[in-house]
Amino acid sequence: FADHSVLDRAPHRDVHPGGSGQVMALTFALVTLCVSFTLFLLLGLPVAFAIALSCILTYLAEGLPLATAFQSMISGMNVFSFLAIPFFIFSGELMLHGGIADKIVDFAKSVAGHVRGGLGMSNVLACTLFGGVSGSPVADVSAMGAVLIPQMKKEGYDVDYAVNVTTHASLVGALMPTSHNLIIFALAASGKVSIAALILAGIVPAVVLTLCNSAAAYGVAVKRGYPAGSFPGWAIVWRSFLQSLPGLLVVVIIITGILSGAFTATESASVAVLWALFLASVVYKKLTKEQFLKAAAKAVKSTGAVLLLIGISSMFGYLIGLYGVAELTGKMLASVSSEPWVIFLWVNIILFVLGTFLDMAATILICTPIFLPICQQMGMSTEQFGIVLFINCALGLNTPPVGTTQFVGCTIGGISVGEVMKTILPFYSGLIVALMLVTYVPAFSMWLPNLVLK
Numbered sequence: 001f002a003d004h005s006v007l008d009r010a011p012h013r014d015v016h017p018g019g020s021g022q023v024m025a026l027t028f029a030l031v032t033l034c035v036s037f038t039l040f041l042l043l044g045l046p047v048a049f050a051i052a053l054s055c056i057l058t059y060l061a062e063g064l065p066l067a068t069a070f071q072s073m074i075s076g077m078n079v080f081s082f083l084a085i086p087f088f089i090f091s092g093e094l095m096l097h098g099g100i101a102d103k104i105v106d107f108a109k110s111v112a113g114h115v116r117g118g119l120g121m122s123n124v125l126a127c128t129l130f131g132g133v134s135g136s137p138v139a140d141v142s143a144m145g146a147v148l149i150p151q152m153k154k155e156g157y158d159v160d161y162a163v164n165v166t167t168h169a170s171l172v173g174a175l176m177p178t179s180h181n182l183i184i185f186a187l188a189a190s191g192k193v194s195i196a197a198l199i200l201a202g203i204v205p206a207v208v209l210t211l212c213n214s215a216a217a218y219g220v221a222v223k224r225g226y227p228a229g230s231f232p233g234w235a236i237v238w239r240s241f242l243q244s245l246p247g248l249l250v251v252v253i254i255i256t257g258i259l260s261g262a263f264t265a266t267e268s269a270s271v272a273v274l275w276a277l278f279l280a281s282v283v284y285k286k287l288t289k290e291q292f293l294k295a296a297a298k299a300v301k302s303t304g305a306v307l308l309l310i311g312i313s314s315m316f317g318y319l320i321g322l323y324g325v326a327e328l329t330g331k332m333l334a335s336v337s338s339e340p341w342v343i344f345l346w347v348n349i350i351l352f353v354l355g356t357f358l359d360m361a362a363t364i365l366i367c368t369p370i371f372l373p374i375c376q377q378m379g380m381s382t383e384q385f386g387i388v389l390f391i392n393c394a395l396g397l398n399t400p401p402v403g404t405t406q407f408v409g410c411t412i413g414g415i416s417v418g419e420v421m422k423t424i425l426p427f428y429s430g431l432i433v434a435l436m437l438v439t440y441v442p443a444f445s446m447w448l449p450n451l452v453l454k
Helices: 005-009 019-042 047-062 064-076 078-095 102-113 116-135 137-154 159-175 180-190 194-200 203-224 233-258 265-283 289-322 325-334 342-355 360-376 382-397 402-415 417-421 423-439 443-452
Strands: none
Touching: 005 137, 019 047, 047 137, 047 159, 047 289, 047 360, 064 289, 078 102, 078 116, 078 137, 078 180, 078 233, 078 289, 102 137, 102 233, 102 265, 116 137, 116 233, 116 402, 137 159, 137 203, 137 382, 137 402, 159 203, 159 382, 159 417, 159 423, 180 265, 180 325, 180 360, 180 382, 194 203, 194 233, 194 265, 194 382, 194 443, 203 423, 203 443, 233 265, 233 360, 233 423, 265 417, 289 325, 289 360, 325 342, 325 360, 342 360, 342 382, 342 423, 360 382, 382 402, 382 443, 402 417, 417 443, 423 443
16 A cells, blocks of 8 residues: 555545436445444444444445555554654653642642632642643543542532532643644644644633633632632742742743744654653652553553544545535535524534544544534634634533543542532533633634734
């Protein structure tokens, strides 16, 4: 499969077929693809295998050469920029096991622990800061939740409140520069987006999400009568800030390095690994041999899963392009309304629903080639669409039936998902408000890129 001869010989469909036979063939192919994918998901197959099997069934039903499927899968993974993915994942694991999380928690508690519901507010700040370091909502919940959820329970906070605060605040990590999902989106968008612009576009929405999470945490704390802590003094705040600063600098290093041209987005991931190794082994001296091997093993496992999903999703993307799914979806939405705000609302609803069933990487790979052209036609920039997609995916991470971050948080807190869902509305409402602001006010995501990269 060294060349593209197989792909070139594959039959290409016209999305405007003239004969009824072609219409029926196109309809049969799309039905086979969508129905089989849905059935495999309902049967409980992992998302990657559900995508692969549905694609293979469609290839067989259409008489397409299976070599096309394998070639599209290999070419989908054989991208140099994907080297950033294992490095970003590894740096996050090193941050998780290298003692950096403890310093961030201490700083967050010194800053926000004296307000009403102080531990809840500290949780929001700590999750946001560690999300910027790790770039992974799941790693954020695992690290911050393991420290703060038991501590909040011990201090008399309700378990559902502790879990909701942690799981929602951790979602900010999906927008941070250290998130490997930015690289996945850039490739899914066929290189039509600047990594630097995408990184800058997520900063203000991340602040908005943090403010919404803080407002929800404070409102519930006041309603339930949680106590306020005592202010430790500016000397303690300053000392804890200096102790956490080396870990927080990874975000500054990545943004500054990319914008200055010192290194590319791919190289920035390797810089993040070197910085994390230096901090964990030299500065904080918490990284043992066992923890290093554990972090490396987890990074290898996560990287394998993500790259397998990317390769398999390339088969899915080939079929989407072959059958003009993006154009057909655009026509369907256009038949609903010609108003951009209505189209954006429907896109958000569809992305949210899919995000509740699919992992974040799968949602990005599947939905970007379908909905990005539609939103671009309605005046939304690629970077703004990326941030809207990330927020929807983050909401899906905290919503059953998949809800990865929510299940991790509930496991740590020892509470059922059903109990947490009963009191989730204030926190969910805050994220919906942030999503609507980013969707309908382009300045929230585009002001900073336009200012810096003009």
